Amino acid sequence: MTLPAAYLFDMDGLLLDTERLTLAAFLDCAEAFDLETAKMEPFFMSLVGISAARSDEMLLAFLGPDRDAARVVAMWRDRLAARLAEAVPVKPTVRDTLQALTAQGGRMAVVTSTLGDKARHHLDRAGLLSHFQFVLGGDEVSANKPDPAPYREAAERLSLPPSACAAFEDSDYGITAAAAAGCCAVQIPDLRLATQPFPDVGQLFAPTLEQAVAAAQGRFAQAPGGQNAENLG
Template structure:
């Protein structure tokens, strides 16, 4: 295939193993108000890949009337921020893949539903911020995933056509956004509801980023 014009990466659950930290905080707080893990965890899985705004709206569906959703969410996000401040682990092969692409002078951007300030902080703390020319965050785009706008606007910021880009996603909603934008899309599943089949959107499904780059012929077995 022709060399891609750019590589567009989701962040949470794809580059950084933050979704599990977010889940841990959620389960701890919901248990404190009497919601069992058997209810809270499946509910959390439905939030993966959604925007912060959607998460705020959906919380009211789960929480008892005695719990104010905004106060709960603030406490949840504060707890998560404290956990992440200790360091968000990189997902498998991330550093090697980014190094390999950087060696090939590939252009890279992050496309995330997380808001800009914490997103950039997480990337810097993980030591990978400098790989990316652009970070398109959830509060910096005209619409959130699954709308294709984040991927279109990330490509536009790089001065390239999204149809000439490769996108990497973990969630179904993010994959939907990248495919709709016209990107060649690899889905690398992370957290998802048990038994839920992956959507057939025309994406390629691979177990990790290394496998995706090998599929593109852009990384050798000996490099990782």
């Protein structure tokens, strides 16, 4: 059976169940800085999947000129660090799925908007880092999601065309980047507003990583004419 030549994964909200912890830590700041939780939650949803630099810009605009953004960020980071100190939570089916792909000889990498050193640290603490050939962070690419550059550059590091790779994302920014790069893109939605439409970029959908990998493998197996993975487009 034809399989993807490589598997590329987002991290937060896809491998690691960290988005909820990050949101909870942000909401912890409400009382200290006179913020409305009803506005904080939808604002946080708008940050999911974007680069750290863009997130900082949006936070400054959200807080306004009368709040000390540096103090908000410091408190937010402290509250998140306290939660992560207990454990770095992993999403359902992730451990078993990565172990199965490793046993199959699957080539795997992480493509995340999180800073590279931070991402590697979290994956190491979660016991997942050894599955991946490399982790490509948001500070280690030429442009950030939704630009396709992160996925194109990850595929290039593997000496593969993006069309030979399956990519897995929870966020709209991420899935747009993966699809635009030419990967077989599968979206596993995590935190999002109920009224937010999904981008129409030809992606597959799945509720868990296990099912997402099966969907991607099924897509490659159904390629017309028995094409090998390197020729899929």
